[in-house]
Amino acid sequence: MEEQERSLNFIEQIVEKDLAEGVNNGRIQTRFPPEPNGYLHIGHVKAICMDFGIAEKYNGVCNLRFDDTNPAKEDTEYVDTIERDIRWLGFKWGKIFYASDYFDALYDLAIRFIKEGKAYVDEQTAEQIAEQKGTPTEAGTNSPYRDRPVEENLRLFQAMQNGEIEEGKMVLRAKIDMANPNMHFRDPIMYRIITSHPHHRTGRKWNVYPMYDFAHGQSDYFEGVTHSICTLEFEVHRPLYDYFLDQITGENFAGLSPYGPDYRPKQREFNRLNITYTVMSKRKMLQLVKEGLVAGWDDPRMPTVCGLRRRGYTATSIREFMDKIGYTKVEGMIDQGLLEHTIREDLKETAPRVCAIFDPVKLVITNYPEGQTETLVAENIDGHPELGTREMTFGRELWIERGDFLEQADNKFYRLSPGGREVRLKASYIIQATGCEKDADGNITTVYATYDPDTKSGTEGGNRKTKATINWVECSSALDAEARLYDRLFAVENPSAEEGDFRDLLNPDSLIVKNIKIEGSLRSELNLSAQRSATDNGLSSANEVVNYNHYQLLKQGYFVVDPDTTAEHLVLNRTCSLKDNYLK
Ligand code: ATP
Ligand code: MG
Numbered sequence: 001m002e003e004q005e006r007s008l009n010f011i012e013q014i015v016e017k018d019l020a021e022g023v024n025n026g027r028i029q030t031r032f033p034p035e036p037n038g039y040l041h042i043g044h045v046k047a048i049c050m051d052f053g054i055a056e057k058y059n060g061v062c063n064l065r066f067d068d069t070n071p072a073k074e075d076t077e078y079v080d081t082i083e084r085d086i087r088w089l090g091f092k093w094g095k096i097f098y099a100s101d102y103f104d105a106l107y108d109l110a111i112r113f114i115k116e117g118k119a120y121v122d123e124q125t126a127e128q129i130a131e132q133k134g135t136p137t138e139a140g141t142n143s144p145y146r147d148r149p150v151e152e153n154l155r156l157f158q159a160m161q162n163g164e165i166e167e168g169k170m171v172l173r174a175k176i177d178m179a180n181p182n183m184h185f186r187d188p189i190m191y192r193i194i195t196s197h198p199h200h201r202t203g204r205k206w207n208v209y210p211m212y213d214f215a216h217g218q219s220d221y222f223e224g225v226t227h228s229i230c231t232l233e234f235e236v237h238r239p240l241y242d243y244f245l246d247q248i249t250g251e252n253f254a255g256l257s258p259y260g261p262d263y264r265p266k267q268r269e270f271n272r273l274n275i276t277y278t279v280m281s282k283r284k285m286l287q288l289v290k291e292g293l294v295a296g297w298d299d300p301r302m303p304t305v306c307g308l309r310r311r312g313y314t315a316t317s318i319r320e321f322m323d324k325i326g327y328t329k330v331e332g333m334i335d336q337g338l339l340e341h342t343i344r345e346d347l348k349e350t351a352p353r354v355c356a357i358f359d360p361v362k363l364v365i366t367n368y369p370e371g372q373t374e375t376l377v378a379e380n381i382d383g384h385p386e387l388g389t390r391e392m393t394f395g396r397e398l399w400i401e402r403g404d405f406l407e408q409a410d411n412k413f414y415r416l417s418p419g420g421r422e423v424r425l426k427a428s429y430i431i432q433a434t435g436c437e438k439d440a441d442g443n444i445t446t447v448y449a450t451y452d453p454d455t456k457s458g459t460e461g462g463n464r465k466t467k468a469t470i471n472w473v474e475c476s477s478a479l480d481a482e483a484r485l486y487d488r489l490f491a492v493e494n495p496s497a498e499e500g501d502f503r504d505l506l507n508p509d510s511l512i513v514k515n516i517k518i519e520g521s522l523r524s525e526l527n528l529s530a531q532r533s534a535t536d537n538g539l540s541s542a543n544e545v546v547n548y549n550h551y552q553l554l555k556q557g558y559f560v561v562d563p564d565t566t567a568e569h570l571v572l573n574r575t576c577s578l579k580d581n582y583l584k
Contacts, residue, residue, distance in 0.1 A: 009327040010227060011050065011268055012172060015058055015481045024226045024263060028060025031225050032086070032093070033216070035067045036200075038077035038282030040085045042318065042339075049231055049322040052091040061094035063223060068100045069215050071199035079200075081297075085305040088545045089315045099215050100201045104211045107161070107216065109248065110172060111188055114153045118247065119190060120146055121156040123170045132178070140186045146175060160193050163207045167193045184240045187341065190214040202402035205460040217241040221248070221257050228265045232321065232331060233271045239266045270327040273418050276336045277488035277507075278303045284289070284502060293503060294489070300562075300573050301489040301510050311486060312344055312550055312560030312575030313339075319347040320497040336488060337582035344576050347550055347558045352380035352390065355471040356518040356553040358483070359547040360399040360477065363416075365431060366394040367450045373474065377458070378427035390521045393477040394428050399517045404470045405447045407436055413465035416447065424466040426554065430455035436517055471554050477520035481570040483553075485512040486561065518553070522570060525549065531568035550575070 008016065011271050019026055032043060039095040042488035056060035064086065086093065113119035122129065122145045134140030148156075153172075160170055162369035172191035180186055191208045198204050220228045225430060228241075246265055248254040253261035280303055288294045288302070297304050310319065321342040325334055380388045400416075411416035416423050416433040424430050427453045437446040454461040491507040492498055498505055532546060548561040557578050562571040 003096075006014070006323070009270075011227070011270060011327060012057070014228060014268060015054055015269045015505045018226075019058065023126065024259070024428070026060045027224070027226055028055060029059065029224055029226045029264075030055050030062045030229060031097075031223065032062060033064045033065045033067045033099075033219075033230075034082050034104070035070070035073075036075060036082060037070070037073040037307060038078060039081055041280055041282070041285065041305065042275065042308060043273045043280040043303075043338065045089065045318055046325075046327075047229070047231065047306060048089060048091060048323055050270065050327060051321060052093075054092075054229070056091075056228065058327055060226075063089070063095045063225075064093040065096055065097040065099065065219060067212070067216070067219075067221070068098050068201065069209050069212065071194055071197040071209065074200055076200050078153065079101070081306065084545060088309065091304070097219070097223060098201060100199060100217050102215070102219055103206055103210070104216060105204060106215060107208070109256075110157065110210075111154065111252075112254070113174065113190070114157060114172075115150060116247075117150060117175065119153065119172055120148050121160070121170050121171050122146075122187075123152050123156075129171075129189075133183060134178070136183060138183065138242045139532045142171070142178050143187065146187070157191070157208075161206065161208045161216065162193070162336065163195060165193055167195050172281060174214075174244075180467065182236065182239055184213070184237055185243070185468075188213055188240060213237060213240050213340050214244060217244050217265065217267070218248070218256075220267075221245060221263075224257060224259055224263070225265040228267045230267060230269055231268045232329065233272070235269045238269070241267050245250060271329060271331050273325070273417060274331070274496075275303065276333055276493045277340065277490045277563075278336065278496075278515055279490070279502060281496070287503070289501070290511075292417065293506060300484070300486050303489075309545065310560075310562065311549075311573055312341050312347075312558060314346055316552075317343040320346070327354070333494060335582065339581075340576045341580055341582040344558065344578075344580055345444065347552065347575065350387075350556055351550040351552045352387070352523060353378075353382070354390070354519050355473050356481070356483070356516050356556060357399040357401055357473050358514055358516050358556060359402045360517050361402040361405065361444055361447060363398045363400045363431075363447045363449060363472065364406075364543055365396050365398070365451045366434065371395055372396065373476065376428050376456070391472040392427060393520055395474045395476060397475040398425070399478060400470055400472050401445065402444070405436065405444065407524070411473040416449065417471055421468070422452075422464075422466050422477075424455075424457075425451075425467045426469050427457050429453065429457075430464060430466060465477060473517045473519050478517045479520055479522055479570060480518050481518045481522070481572055483514045483516045483556075483559065483572050484576065485514060485574045486510060487512075518570070518572075522551075525561050525565060525570055526567050529539070529561075530563040534564075552578075 013032045030051045052062045132141040171189045173187045180187045189211050194209050195207050275302045298306035298310045365460045373393050376392045376394050379388050405416040418433050418435050422430050431449040431451045434448045436444050439445050487510045490505050492505050495505045497504045552558045558575040559572040564571045
């Protein structure tokens with residue numbers, strides 16, 4: 001794909017300004033902070049391309065940080081797949097961190113906040129706390145526990161951590177300002193109790209876990225992040241992010257970062273990615289997976305990275321897509337057609353072409369010797385001999401598309417019809433239909449034709465022009481295959497904006513399975529799959545991605561071999577059709 005000059009996005013502009021002003025001595029450090037509670041989706045990739053992209057472009061480093069502060073939802077399965085998917089996208093992190101690495105440091109900070117009168121233990125219910133929040137125009141109400149003595153707060157917080165207090169019975173809140181116009185300042189929760197689930201890394205060591213707002217900025221700070229880039233919904237959290245950092249930097253410097261009292265990470269926000277006809281929430285995706293409404297996280301209809309990969313998307317095309325949509329401060333919805341356009345442009349250049357017949361009818365070439373076959377050579381991509389060739393078996397009996405023959409046709413029909421025009425069989429000979437045979441119900445069972453041996457493609461006679469070229473597959477060498485034709489997962493453009501249950505909005509025709517005939521050259525895929533028998537769903541034992549081959553099935557679309565393929569059974573997923581509606 002051609003490199004296009006593009007202007008700097010607004011985050012790059014901020015970074016260049018910081019560099020020019022010598023902020024942080026020119027050090028650039030970002031992080032990608034997924035919560036390991038689900039698989040990465042294409043929305044995350046937008047953040048990944050930003051976080052890793054900034055580090056790559058400005059000689060900085062991007063670390064991977066698992067934001068693992070909620071043991072009830074997190075798991076190492078997710079940690080592994082997140083790492084694998086980032087590698088597959090082609091990015092390299094500096095180090096791997098976990099928010100749980102900082103549980104001790106954060107706990108100590110919480111104690112410090114309590115001692116400084118900046119935090120208190122509240123034993124109201126979540127509902128009571130919510131009721132007291134007020135509204136953006138109305139001040140909230142102070143908790144009756146707000147002015148507990150420091151000693152009591154220390155004792156209770158300790159009791160929370162010791163497992164002496166039941167989940168949900170107490171929280172630690174920052175004592176800030178219940179009348180602040182920014183609702184996030186109205187005594188936000190710093191810590192909650194979770195005893196119902198062990199943590200995937202720290203086990204049962206902790207009974208209290210920090211909330212996002214208390215964990216994220218400090219984690220950035222401990223690591224030395226300079227630009228903490230996230231999505232726009234965190235913009236309203238930014239003052240709180242800064243508030244917590246104010247308490248431990250500058251004149252309050254607590255020595256928790258190697259970069260000195262003046263170093264401060266800065267949060268910056270860009271617009272989330274939303275794509276039509278899909279959902280991008282891990283909670284909803286998990287529900288689809290758990291309820292069997294899709295075949296798994298890597299179902300080719302899912303917007304997950306592993307789903308897109310299995311659908312046939314390449315890492316290059318996904319990154320190209322991110323480049324195309326860019327980064328702004330305006331929320332919007334991206335047409336799924338643009339994503340398809342991007343992969344189509346990629347595969348157009350690379351995917352070998354093969355013949356496949358989706359609705360087969362038999363064609364007998366009556367003047368071709370019985371029992372004989374011959375091998376023809378066809379270019380993988382027409383007009384690109386440098387991209388290689390493949391062998392096609394030709395013989396007396398072929399499969400062709402039912403729709404390519406009409407018993408009675410007018411002269412606008414350019415394909416096969418008895419007494420009609422000459423038609424070229426793709427990359428082989430010119431034929432002319434002579435008749436057909438039907439069953440008792442009048443369905444055509446066999447088409448008859450004659451061929452002209454002097455018209456073989458690649459020879460002089462091959463230059464003879466016809467109005468139409470049709471696809472074919474030789475019967476004795478043909479392979480039966482399963483083609484999975486995928487369409488958009490949801491029937492409506494923005495399922496998240498609709499009333500009612502999102503599951504009722506699924507597209508009932510998002511998967512159609514067809515049994516097709518495909519040319520024998522694809523037998524190589526069966527052999528490959530036999531060699532891959534030890535792999536599981538496209539993953540090698542080393543947790544690396546196995547790449548499957550892409551093909552253009554002529555006139556049908558771009559397809560990729562599916563990991564369900566066995567030594568006997570070829571399965572192909574349609575990545576996208578050939579028709580590009582996006583450019584219209
Ligand atoms: P979800 O709502 O699906 O659970 P999340 O935002 O909670 O997603 P995280 O694992 O916390 O998921 O996200 C990690 C990073 O990816 C965050 O910086 C977040 O801003 C970013 N991110 C998540 N979804 C999108 C999206 N749709 N577009 C761009 N960035 C996203
Ligand atoms: Mg999140």
